[in-house]
Amino acid sequence: MELTHLDAQGRASMVDVGDKAISRREAVAEVWVHMHPSTLQRILEGGFDKGDVFGVARIAGIQAAKRTAELIPLCHPLMLSKVQVELTAEPEQQRVHIEARCRLDGKTGVEMEALTAASVAALTLYDMCKAVDPAMTIEHLRVREKTGGKTGHWQHPECSP
Amino acid sequence: MELTHLDAQGRASMVDVGDKAISRREAVAEVWVHMHPSTLQRILEGGFDKGDVFGVARIAGIQAAKRTAELIPLCHPLMLSKVQVELTAEPEQQRVHIEARCRLDGKTGVEMEALTAASVAALTLYDMCKAVDPAMTIEHLRVREKTGGKTGHWQHPECSP
Amino acid sequence: MELTHLDAQGRASMVDVGDKAISRREAVAEVWVHMHPSTLQRILEGGFDKGDVFGVARIAGIQAAKRTAELIPLCHPLMLSKVQVELTAEPEQQRVHIEARCRLDGKTGVEMEALTAASVAALTLYDMCKAVDPAMTIEHLRVREKTGGKTGHWQHPECSP
Amino acid sequence: MELTHLDAQGRASMVDVGDKAISRREAVAEVWVHMHPSTLQRILEGGFDKGDVFGVARIAGIQAAKRTAELIPLCHPLMLSKVQVELTAEPEQQRVHIEARCRLDGKTGVEMEALTAASVAALTLYDMCKAVDPAMTIEHLRVREKTGGKTGHWQHPECSP
Amino acid sequence: MELTHLDAQGRASMVDVGDKAISRREAVAEVWVHMHPSTLQRILEGGFDKGDVFGVARIAGIQAAKRTAELIPLCHPLMLSKVQVELTAEPEQQRVHIEARCRLDGKTGVEMEALTAASVAALTLYDMCKAVDPAMTIEHLRVREKTGGKTGHWQHPECSP
Amino acid sequence: MELTHLDAQGRASMVDVGDKAISRREAVAEVWVHMHPSTLQRILEGGFDKGDVFGVARIAGIQAAKRTAELIPLCHPLMLSKVQVELTAEPEQQRVHIEARCRLDGKTGVEMEALTAASVAALTLYDMCKAVDPAMTIEHLRVREKTGGKTGHWQHPECSP
Numbered sequence: 001m002e003l004t005h006l007d008a009q010g011r012a013s014m015v016d017v018g019d020k021a022i023s024r025r026e027a028v029a030e031v032w033v034h035m036h037p038s039t040l041q042r043i044l045e046g047g048f049d050k051g052d053v054f055g056v057a058r059i060a061g062i063q064a065a066k067r068t069a070e071l072i073p074l075c076h077p078l079m080l081s082k083v084q085v086e087l088t089a090e091p092e093q094q095r096v097h098i099e100a101r102c103r104l105d106g107k108t109g110v111e112m113e114a115l116t117a118a119s120v121a122a123l124t125l126y127d128m129c130k131a132v133d134p135a136m137t138i139e140h141l142r143v144r145e146k147t148g149g150k151t152g153h154w155q156h157p158e159c160s161p
Numbered sequence: 162m163e164l165t166h167l168d169a170q171g172r173a174s175m176v177d178v179g180d181k182a183i184s185r186r187e188a189v190a191e192v193w194v195h196m197h198p199s200t201l202q203r204i205l206e207g208g209f210d211k212g213d214v215f216g217v218a219r220i221a222g223i224q225a226a227k228r229t230a231e232l233i234p235l236c237h238p239l240m241l242s243k244v245q246v247e248l249t250a251e252p253e254q255q256r257v258h259i260e261a262r263c264r265l266d267g268k269t270g271v272e273m274e275a276l277t278a279a280s281v282a283a284l285t286l287y288d289m290c291k292a293v294d295p296a297m298t299i300e301h302l303r304v305r306e307k308t309g310g311k312t313g314h315w316q317h318p319e320c321s322p
Numbered sequence: 323m324e325l326t327h328l329d330a331q332g333r334a335s336m337v338d339v340g341d342k343a344i345s346r347r348e349a350v351a352e353v354w355v356h357m358h359p360s361t362l363q364r365i366l367e368g369g370f371d372k373g374d375v376f377g378v379a380r381i382a383g384i385q386a387a388k389r390t391a392e393l394i395p396l397c398h399p400l401m402l403s404k405v406q407v408e409l410t411a412e413p414e415q416q417r418v419h420i421e422a423r424c425r426l427d428g429k430t431g432v433e434m435e436a437l438t439a440a441s442v443a444a445l446t447l448y449d450m451c452k453a454v455d456p457a458m459t460i461e462h463l464r465v466r467e468k469t470g471g472k473t474g475h476w477q478h479p480e481c482s483p
Numbered sequence: 484m485e486l487t488h489l490d491a492q493g494r495a496s497m498v499d500v501g502d503k504a505i506s507r508r509e510a511v512a513e514v515w516v517h518m519h520p521s522t523l524q525r526i527l528e529g530g531f532d533k534g535d536v537f538g539v540a541r542i543a544g545i546q547a548a549k550r551t552a553e554l555i556p557l558c559h560p561l562m563l564s565k566v567q568v569e570l571t572a573e574p575e576q577q578r579v580h581i582e583a584r585c586r587l588d589g590k591t592g593v594e595m596e597a598l599t600a601a602s603v604a605a606l607t608l609y610d611m612c613k614a615v616d617p618a619m620t621i622e623h624l625r626v627r628e629k630t631g632g633k634t635g636h637w638q639h640p641e642c643s644p
Numbered sequence: 645m646e647l648t649h650l651d652a653q654g655r656a657s658m659v660d661v662g663d664k665a666i667s668r669r670e671a672v673a674e675v676w677v678h679m680h681p682s683t684l685q686r687i688l689e690g691g692f693d694k695g696d697v698f699g700v701a702r703i704a705g706i707q708a709a710k711r712t713a714e715l716i717p718l719c720h721p722l723m724l725s726k727v728q729v730e731l732t733a734e735p736e737q738q739r740v741h742i743e744a745r746c747r748l749d750g751k752t753g754v755e756m757e758a759l760t761a762a763s764v765a766a767l768t769l770y771d772m773c774k775a776v777d778p779a780m781t782i783e784h785l786r787v788r789e790k791t792g793g794k795t796g797h798w799q800h801p802e803c804s805p
Numbered sequence: 806m807e808l809t810h811l812d813a814q815g816r817a818s819m820v821d822v823g824d825k826a827i828s829r830r831e832a833v834a835e836v837w838v839h840m841h842p843s844t845l846q847r848i849l850e851g852g853f854d855k856g857d858v859f860g861v862a863r864i865a866g867i868q869a870a871k872r873t874a875e876l877i878p879l880c881h882p883l884m885l886s887k888v889q890v891e892l893t894a895e896p897e898q899q900r901v902h903i904e905a906r907c908r909l910d911g912k913t914g915v916e917m918e919a920l921t922a923a924s925v926a927a928l929t930l931y932d933m934c935k936a937v938d939p940a941m942t943i944e945h946l947r948v949r950e951k952t953g954g955k956t957g958h959w960q961h962p963e964c965s966p
Contacts, residue, residue: 005214005217005288005289011213011699011702011730012213012216012217012289012699012702012703012706013702013706013726013727013728013729014706014709014724014726014727014728015726016725016726016747017725017726018668018725018726018747018748018749024340031299052172052173052538053166055173055333055334055535055538055539055542056166056173056234056235056538056542058333058334058335059234059334059395059538059539059542059543060232060233060234060542062334062335062336062395062396063232063392063395063546064232065336066391066392066399067231067232067392069710070228070707070710070711071221071224071225071228071232071281071284072221072281072284072285072288073217073220073221073285073703073706073707074217074285074288074289074706075288076723076724076725077710077722077723077724078399078723079398079399079400079401079723080336080398080399081338081339081340081398081429082335082336082337082338082339082340083335083336084335084336085335086333103338103340104340105340107725111291111295112284112287112288112291115284115287115299116284119280119281119284119299120232120233120280122302123232123233123273123276123277123280124233124234124235126273126276127166127233127235127236127273128166128173128235130272130273130304134272134304134307134315134317135303135304135317135318135319136303137301137302137303138192138276138280138301138302138303139300139301139302140298140299140300141283141298141299141300141302142296142297142298142299143295143296146295154295156295156296157296158296172538172541172569173538173541173542173545174541174545174565174566174567174568175545175548175563175565175566175567176565177564177565177586178564178565179507179564179565179586179587179588185823213699216696216699216700216703216816216817217699217703219816219817219818220699220700220703220704220817220878221703223817223818223819223878223879224707224875224878226819227874227875227882228875230549231546231549231550234542234545234546235545237562237563237564238549238561238562238563239562239882240562240881240882240883240884241819241881241882242821242822242823242881242912243818243819243820243821243822243823244818244819245818245819246818247816264821264823265823266823268564327536327539327610327611333535334535334538334539334611346662353621374494374495374860375488377495377655377656377857377860377861377864378488378495378556378557378860378864380655380656380657381556381656381717381860381861381864381865382554382555382556382864384656384657384658384717384718385554385714385717385868386554387658388713388714388721389553389554389714392550393543393546393547393550393554393603393606394543394603394606394607394610395539395542395543395607396539396607396610396611397610400721401720401721401722401723402658402720402721403660403661403662403720403751404657404658404659404660404661404662405657405658406657406658407657408655425660425662426662427662433613433617434606434609434610434613437606437609437621438606441602441603441606441621442554442555442602444624445554445555445595445598445599445602446555446556446557448595448598449488449555449557449558449595450488450495450557452594452595452626456594456626456629456637456639457625457626457639457640457641458625459623459624459625460514460598460602460623460624460625461622461623461624462620462621462622463605463620463621463622463624464618464619464620464621465613465617465618468617476617478617478618479618480618494860494863494891495860495863495864495867496863496867496887496888496889496890497867497870497885497887497888497889498887499886499887499908500886500887501829501886501887501908501909501910552871553868553871553872556864556867556868557867559884559885559886560871560883560884560885561884562884590886649858649861649932649933655857656857656860656861656933675943696816696817697810699817700810700817700878700879703878704876704877704878707876708876711875711876714872715865715868715869715872715876715925715928716865716925716928716929716932717861717864717865717929718861718929718932718933719932755935755939756928756931756932756935759928759931759943760928763924763925763928763943764876764877764924766946767876767877767917767920767921767924768877768878768879770917770920771810771877771879771880771917772810772817772879774916774917774948778916778948778951778959778961779947779948779961779962779963780947781945781946781947782836782920782924782945782946782947783944783945783946784942784943784944785927785942785943785944785946786940786941786942786943787935787939790939798939800939800940801940802940
């Protein structure tokens with residue numbers, strides 16, 4: 001199997017997806033933002049469910065998903081039918097969990113869109129809290145699951161039963 | 162100390178930096194992409210120093226740094242004077258190390274620009290190799306160091322002596 | 323009936339349109355720019371039908387329609403098949419009328435695209451004339467009419483017979 | 484006095500601001516979104532101060548301010564030092580008031596940035612509520628006040644004492 | 645035959661392609677960058693096949709193709725299925741040949757996308773070498789060939805047998 | 806002298822301009838669009854000085870200048886103080902001449918901005934006339950002159966006395 005983004009001479013190109021079948025494709029990506037307990041506390045005190053910090057990060061993630069093809073050079077432009085970003089505080093682990101879910105009826109997968117949404121939501125969280133906690137880290141970004149296309153259902157090995 | 166992106170009512174705003182002093186500011190962010198040993202092998206066989214995979218990721222990271230204010234809602238637009246992205250294979254740890262360095266003479270720090278550059282370089286690496294290794298993970302994104310502004314020199318606690 | 327952009331917990335998301343039927347959709351939005359009679363006179367003296375002020379505003383509106391999904395966070399990206407922006411001087415009322423018409427064969431309506439085109443054309447008009455008439459106002463932006471989708475033909479109540 | 488965006492032959496150009504002095508400039512724009520009382524009621528029930536609808540509109544407005552030079556053809560790119568967008572329900576008048584405030588230390592005014600922020604916040608409000616109330620209208624967008632530059636302080640005639 | 649981008653009154657609009665048939669469309673554009681022999685020599689010494697200069701230009705061209713509708717006011721947004729950019733040194737003629745190939749299953753041709761990709765790749769080449777050779781010129785940009793749509797196969801007259 | 810966009814290992818980076826002096830910089834780029842005499846005739850019949858074809862191309866060029874740093878990977882973001890694009894019919898040579906002039910008070914030259922403006926204006930001209938004359942060619946794009954910076958005044962050798 002070859003790295004599909006390189007042509008026969010090893011040069012980058014945007015591969016042809018013209019002959020691929022249109023199918024419903026969905027991908028879920030996730031990432032964790034680790035922070036000082038007092039930082040998480042502040043976010044939660046702002047009001048957890050509707051707190052502005054999570055709200056801004058959610059919107060930033062959704063918007064970033066739509067711009068994936070501008071950011072990742074060899075991604076195809078595509079027409080997302082759904083983008084959802086969820087942030088959940090995990091105070092016991094001193095972190096926030098971010099999950100991004102993208103859907104499309106199209107010829108290419110949407111894992112890059114889900115990864116981009118999760119990344120930018122995490123970066124936005126960092127941006128809003130960095131004045132009080134610059135040592136925050138963004139951990140373990142990955143595709144957790146995807147469906148559709150030739151491969152069908154795929155789950156990250158760490159998540160499989 | 163307050164979360165500076167929220168006003169007195171807890172609402173998001175882009176904070177005023179008009180009265181801050183102009184100083185030289187620099188930030189370094191880093192991240193690791195973990196992959197299957199055979200994936201890294203393929204990348205290296207394409208020719209390590211000039212290999213297209215690293216080359217494309219480097220360019221994607223540099224370009225993303227310039228678009229940080231579009232992606233992160235409360236970031237100020239700014240005029241980066243330098244962006245550098247370096248990718249280094251760490252075959253023993255089965256991973257690639259990415260380091261992004263941004264510089265500016267201005268009123269705000271550039272850590273978000275460095276983090277965005279490192280993130281997008283990592284996502285581009287994922288994109289180019291995902292057909293052979295979808296289980297890759299992107300680990301431990303953080304600001305390693307920054308200088309300039311009122312804070313002066315700051316180093317991530319994990320990196321301090 | 324619910325605000326469809328909020329999920330069960332009241333959080334913003336980009337709603338799934340994957341199961342909606344593809345139909346031809348069209349929307350017309352309109353807005354008025356009120357100005358000093360002498361401002362309108364200057365614009366008209368530049369040559370009404372082909373005058374540069376109207377020409378620049380028209381182009382700005384058309385281009386903005388294509389970027390709606392970047393500006394409005396929860397809008398879906400879509401593939402407009404037609405965008406038309408018309409500016410008409412209404413000297414008796416001391417104003418310019420702007421009408422934007424968008425069309426698409428797709429799963430979502432195009433009223434946001436028409437509203438965005440009309441808005442940006444109006445802002446461009448303001449920009450080009452603000453040195454002589456900063457007190458101009460932009461009035462009564464609305465969707466006048468739309469067709470296609472489940473709702474079929476809809477007309478703004480004020481415009482109905 | 485001439486329309487400054489047209490050259491001697493009446494052709495559009497981006498005027499030279501190179502010789503203008505740098506000064507602190509600020510502009511405030513405002514607009515009203517009129518809606519059915521039950522629509523406003525729904526928004527408020529979502530929780531007024533931190534409600535997601537207002538939160539999303541605020542973020543959209545802030546981000547749009549940063550992209551003004553991309554949307555308005557003859558605007559200069561500039562480095563906003565502050566953007567603030569406020570939404571206030573005015574239930575007695577069945578409308579929402581939106582105010583956008585931009586600040587800059589630079590050579591050109593920021594009224595276009597303030598107008599763009601207010602417009603896009605209003606459009607986002609429309610987008611989020613259009614399923615229940617497509618007849619909403621966006622009314623009376625204007626610059627209310629600005630300071631800085633050669634003109635100094637300027638207030639919209641309707642707002643002056 | 646009329647200039648299709650102007651309506652009956654000679655005003656610009658984005659023409660309706662809603663009723664056009666979907667077909668596979670492909671276009672090839674090409675351009676040459678002329679330079680001092682020693683400039684080309686330096687590029688080649690960096691390692692011809694994978695040299696960074698060509699690599700960066702290739703990526704810039706691919707990314708630009710995806711943004712054509714943002715740059716060219718009356719272009720329709722579209723969903724490219726393939727973009728390929730090739731750079732070839734022609735040392736005897738003291739120039740570099742750039743060829744861009746775009747493909748789409750859609751309602752409009754992709755010649756503007758191919759021309760934009762070739763242009764931006766050439767500009768990037770200029771940018772990277774301008775410090776040593778500011779007198780470089782970019783020559784003879786054209787569509788060489790296109791297929792699909794009502795016209796079927798078309799070849800530039802200079803290239804026909 | 807080295808290719809300044811490559812670091813010691815031949816890898817692309819955005820070079821540091823932090824220590825360069827701020828000076829007034831100006832650059833002029835030019836290009837010619839060759840076309841069938843009847844194509845030029847049609848454009849001119851639309852009314853030469855204010856004809857929509859030239860008007861749209863002018864606006865497209867101005868807007869593109871502002872986005873140069875997004876298109877050309879290693880260009881610095883900068884704050885243009887002036888952009889001017891002029892189109893002149895040269896019927897005897899069956900072509901249109903396009904000249905773009907950019908100005909800045911800053912640390913880097915603006916020749917890439919002028920070249921980008923001229924290119925995109927030429928591409929827009931092609932786009933608007935391609936239905937009647939797909940064989941048009943875009944010829945001899947170059948920097949004609951620039952001033953400012955360490956180099957001072959520079960003129961293309963072909964244009965020097």
